[in-house]
Amino acid sequence: MTTAKRDTYTPETLLTVAVRVFNERGYDGTSMEHLSKAAGISKSSIYHHVAGKEELLRRAVSRALDGLFGILDEPGASRGRAIEQVEYVTRRTVEVLMAELPYVTLLLRVRGNTKAERWALERRREFDQRVADLMKAAAADGDLRADVDIRMATRLLFGMINSLVEWYRPQAAGGGTDGEQLAETVVRLAFDGLRTSR
Amino acid sequence: MTTAKRDTYTPETLLTVAVRVFNERGYDGTSMEHLSKAAGISKSSIYHHVAGKEELLRRAVSRALDGLFGILDEPGASRGRAIEQVEYVTRRTVEVLMAELPYVTLLLRVRGNTKAERWALERRREFDQRVADLMKAAAADGDLRADVDIRMATRLLFGMINSLVEWYRPQAAGGGTDGEQLAETVVRLAFDGLRTSR
Numbered sequence: 001m002t003t004a005k006r007d008t009y010t011p012e013t014l015l016t017v018a019v020r021v022f023n024e025r026g027y028d029g030t031s032m033e034h035l036s037k038a039a040g041i042s043k044s045s046i047y048h049h050v051a052g053k054e055e056l057l058r059r060a061v062s063r064a065l066d067g068l069f070g071i072l073d074e075p076g077a078s079r080g081r082a083i084e085q086v087e088y089v090t091r092r093t094v095e096v097l098m099a100e101l102p103y104v105t106l107l108l109r110v111r112g113n114t115k116a117e118r119w120a121l122e123r124r125r126e127f128d129q130r131v132a133d134l135m136k137a138a139a140a141d142g143d144l145r146a147d148v149d150i151r152m153a154t155r156l157l158f159g160m161i162n163s164l165v166e167w168y169r170p171q172a173a174g175g176g177t178d179g180e181q182l183a184e185t186v187v188r189l190a191f192d193g194l195r196t197s198r
Numbered sequence: 199m200t201t202a203k204r205d206t207y208t209p210e211t212l213l214t215v216a217v218r219v220f221n222e223r224g225y226d227g228t229s230m231e232h233l234s235k236a237a238g239i240s241k242s243s244i245y246h247h248v249a250g251k252e253e254l255l256r257r258a259v260s261r262a263l264d265g266l267f268g269i270l271d272e273p274g275a276s277r278g279r280a281i282e283q284v285e286y287v288t289r290r291t292v293e294v295l296m297a298e299l300p301y302v303t304l305l306l307r308v309r310g311n312t313k314a315e316r317w318a319l320e321r322r323r324e325f326d327q328r329v330a331d332l333m334k335a336a337a338a339d340g341d342l343r344a345d346v347d348i349r350m351a352t353r354l355l356f357g358m359i360n361s362l363v364e365w366y367r368p369q370a371a372g373g374g375t376d377g378e379q380l381a382e383t384v385v386r387l388a389f390d391g392l393r394t395s396r
Binding site: 083142143144145146147148149152153155156157158159160162163164166167181182184185186188189190191192193194195196 | 281340341342343344345346347350351353354355356357358360361362364365379380382383384386387388389390391392393394
């Protein structure tokens with residue numbers, strides 16, 4: 001028998017539970033029944049807070065997207081040479097990813113089967129495009145190597161950053177990975193390379 | 199009504215179908231029923247070729263693992279300075295990933311719920327460890343920057359390489375991405391960095 005918990009959720013705390021379940025089961029594989037069980041409250045209690053699972057997805061990915069787009073409004077993203085802006089945005093993207101790990105993880109796993117998912121993918125592509133534009137500007141300034149394809153390099157850069165959701169764990173054994181050092185390592189690797197000399 | 203196809207499969211061609219289904223549905227989510235439907239032959243015909251889906255997984259990830267471990271036996275992986283070996287292994291890993299895309303994709307998605315999956319994860323970790331050892335040797339030679347954590351850098355390097363399974367498509371519109379150029383871009387980005395100067 002399931003003992004129903006007294007519903008003390010707010011839309012915000014309910015979101016935390018929903019994002020965890022979405023990330024475990026996949027959004028498509030999560031039913032209102034799964035959410036109700038995970039939260040320990042009835043489906044009608046959930047409907048008291050939100051219109052349905054699509055609203056939960058929209059709120060969750062909005063949190064990730066607000067964090068990411070927020071970076072582009074920071075002074076560091078528009079000050080100085082384009083290459084400085086690209087490095088700034090790269091560093092901050094890693095930081096936002098670590099700070100909003102479950103939300104960004106969900107955003108990166110969205111498949112596009114529903115309207116809310118397609119909207120999320122669209123917004124994500126928009127962010128990627130903004131960074132790609134900065135990369136192009138840095139290349140035009142002559143600050144990026146001419147012998148690599150910039151579109152390819154941008155995809156690899158995002159590939160590296162986004163791979164963090166697969167292994168970065170803030171509370172890992174031994175106190176976890178140092179977040180600040182990680183952001184710095186991504187920037188150094190991508191822009192200065194790992195080699196000392198050739 | 200399903201019209202059963204005459205069974206003209208070999209274990210090899212059956213593997214191609216199985217890997218596609220595993221990658222689409224996830225290994226855990228694939229039943230012998232799904233494989234039978236996708237192949238258009240009966241379950242008992244499949245059992246004529248292989249002992250079950252675990253054998254198919256083992257064969258599939260073996261193909262990926264043989265490709266990856268094969269790199270380490272090539273002269274370029276043990277000749278010259280450690281940094282040259284690391285760059286060689288990085289380039290060849292990208293090439294094997296592209297050449298064996300569905301098999302490496304499956305290997306990277308294995309979750310570890312069954313014995314065959316745990317074996318695959320174990321072997322994959324072994325490969326990663328071999329590359330990590332090369333990275334450490336290159337760092338000891340003073341050929342990798344001292345201001346980045348080598349374990350972290352190794353994870354980021356693999357994160358970047360492995361992200362290719364998410365977006366690299368050999369037959370994409372416009373003739374697809376140039377594979378050789380892609381392998382070279384990964385090496386240049388990771389070891390020389392994207393910046394021209396500081």
